[in-house]
Amino acid sequence: MWKALTFFVALAGVGVSMLNIFLKSRHKEHKRPEFVAYPYLRIRTKPFPWIDVNHTFFHNPHVNALPTGYEDE
Structure with a gap:
């Protein structure tokens, strides 16, 4: 169960976080x-x-x- 949670939930969460950071970094002006x-x-x-x-x-x-x-x- 923990192995499945690691691969499907934790790694998916890391991927979504990386996508969020990438999309926010494309906006140059802050x-x-x-x-x-x-x-x-x-x-x-x-x-x-x-x-x-x-x-x-x-x-x-x-x-x-x-x-x-x-x-x-």
């Missing part, structure tokens, strides 16, 4: 949402432990906003 400085988001109670204390470890300047807004605006 508009990021407008920055709104909500008081309950991006709260920094203590600095991050690496050199740049304001950026997260996986920071992307186009997608992730700092507490003051996007970097490239």
Whole structure:
């Protein structure tokens, strides 16, 4: 039973997920949402432990906003 579930359900789910990612990647333009400085988001109670204390470890300047807004605006 588990072998059949692996081949027919899990692998089919992986295939559908790959198709979804492929179709979404074909759209070149991605508009990021407008920055709104909500008081309950991006709260920094203590600095991050690496050199740049304001950026997260996986920071992307186009997608992730700092507490003051996007970097490239």
